[in-house]
Structures are given as structure tokens and as C-alpha cells.
Amino acid sequence: MPFKQRLTALQSRIRQAETAANRPVDSVQLVAVSKTKPAADIVQAYLAGQRHFGENYVQEALGKQAELGAFDITWHFIGPIQSNKTKAIAQHFAWVHSVDRLKVAERLNAQRPAHLPPLKVCLQVNISRESSKSGIMLENLSELVTAIQTLPRIQLCGVMAVPEPAQTFELQRLPFKALYAAVNQLQQPTLTTFSMGMSDDLEAAIAEGSTLIRVGSALFGQRQ
Numbered sequence: 001m002p003f004k005q006r007l008t009a010l011q012s013r014i015r016q017a018e019t020a021a022n023r024p025v026d027s028v029q030l031v032a033v034s035k036t037k038p039a040a041d042i043v044q045a046y047l048a049g050q051r052h053f054g055e056n057y058v059q060e061a062l063g064k065q066a067e068l069g070a071f072d073i074t075w076h077f078i079g080p081i082q083s084n085k086t087k088a089i090a091q092h093f094a095w096v097h098s099v100d101r102l103k104v105a106e107r108l109n110a111q112r113p114a115h116l117p118p119l120k121v122c123l124q125v126n127i128s129r130e131s132s133k134s135g136i137m138l139e140n141l142s143e144l145v146t147a148i149q150t151l152p153r154i155q156l157c158g159v160m161a162v163p164e165p166a167q168t169f170e171l172q173r174l175p176f177k178a179l180y181a182a183v184n185q186l187q188q189p190t191l192t193t194f195s196m197g198m199s200d201d202l203e204a205a206i207a208e209g210s211t212l213i214r215v216g217s218a219l220f221g222q223r224q
């Protein structure tokens with residue numbers, strides 16, 4: 001399928017999901033996940049108006065950023081964070097969705113260059129409680145929020161989750177609903193970003209309050 005067709009199909013899925021949830025059109029932000037895809041694919045999306053891109057691997061992202069230096073792109077880091085990569089992430093991204101420990105947040109805070117605005121951060125929550133997954137458990141969220149809010153070079157914006165795959169819309173909704181409710185219970189007005197939903201579950205995420213979806217394969221085709 002040509003890119004334009006995939007983009008149009010995705011935009012109509014998003015709009016339908018917003019409408020079905022009685023939410024305003026364009027209330028959900030799209031981050032195009034370009035991991036494993038070449039810079040040329042990013043250019044194609046850019047020319048269609050897309051400005052926010054998500055990457056999972058630091059070295060791969062830095063290569064594409066160097067190629068695309070002339071473009072007005074907002075870069076989101078969404079992959080697992082190794083401590084030895086925090087400096088590059090702090091220097092080269094506007095957003096990080098995958099913070100799940102205080103030590104990583106402290107390093108990002110210390111390494112964020114002074115000439116850049118504070119780094120926008122979401123805390124990744126292991127909402128399906130999978131032993132192999134990144135993310136903190138929901139019961140530890142409150143404590144981590146409190147600790148990270150003291151870091152001046154971090155702007156804590158919200159949460160991110162990648163639930164385990166589920167087969168039906170109703171099952172897909174449950175983890176998103178649980179995360180949304182848990183964050184609201186914290187009564188922290190600055191936690192406004194719900195980074196929830198990917199190619200296969202974005203409708204369920206939007207139904208449960210997602211404000212930002214991270215979409216790869218539905219936009220760029222299957223990854224190898």
C-alpha cells in the first residue's frame with residue numbers, strides 16, 4: 001500500500017475513534033514511530049505534514065537526525081533506556097516516554113543541555129504486569145512522580161504504557177482504563193499526557209483517554 005493511502009486510512013481511524021468517544025477531532029496527537037525505517041520514509045511523512053517522530057534505538061536515531069538536520073522535527077525517544085545512553089537522549093530528543101526509574105531521570109536531568117528547554121518525560125508503566133517488560137508497577141507510580149517532580153530540567157508530562165496484546169476491543173480497553181484511573185487518582189494537574197495506543201490498539205486507547213498515540217507499522221508498513 002502506498003504511504004499516502006496508509007496515512008489517510010490511519011487519519012480516518014483516529015478521527016472515527018475520537019468521534020466514537022465523544023472527543024474533539026484532533027484531540028489525539030500522532031507520533032510516527034520510524035524505528036528500523038530509513039530517513040527517506042520520515043521525509044515522506046514530513047512532506048505530508050507529520051512533525052513528531054518516535055525512535056527506539058539511540059544510535060539509529062542519531063544517524064537519522066544527522067541526515068534530517070534541516071527538518072523541523074520533534075523527536076520522541078520511546079525505547080528502553082540504558083544508563084550509558086542517557087546523555088545522548090538528553091541532548092537529542094524533546095520527549096522521552098520510557099522513563100521507569102529515578103536513576104535514569106536524575107541522569108537525564110543532569111545531562112539536559114542548558115540551552116534546551118526541560119526534557120518532556122512520560123513514566124512508562126508496566127500496566128499488564130509482564131515480568132519481561134520495562135516500566136514500573138502501578139503501585140510505585142505515585143512515589144516516582146513525587147521524586148521526579150523535584151528535578152528542574154525534567155518536565156514530567158504524563159505516562160506511557162504498552163499493554164500485552166489482547167484480541168478484542170473490550171479486552172484492549174481494560175489496561176488503558178486502569179492506567180487512566182490511576183493517574184487521575186494522583187490528582188496531579190500537570191500529568192496530562194497519556195501516551196497510549198499503537199497500530200493494533202489505538203481505538204481502545206483513544207476510547208480510554210489517550211492523548212498521544214505511537215504508530216509505526218500502520219503508517220510505514222511492517223518492520224522486518
Ligand SMILES: *Cc1c(COP(=O)(O)O)cnc(C)c1O
Nearest residue numbers: 033078198199214215216217218
Ligand atoms: C514499536 C513501538 C511502537 C509502534 O508499534 P506499531 O505496532 O508498529 O504501531 C509504539 N510504541 C513503542 C514503545 C514501540 O516500541
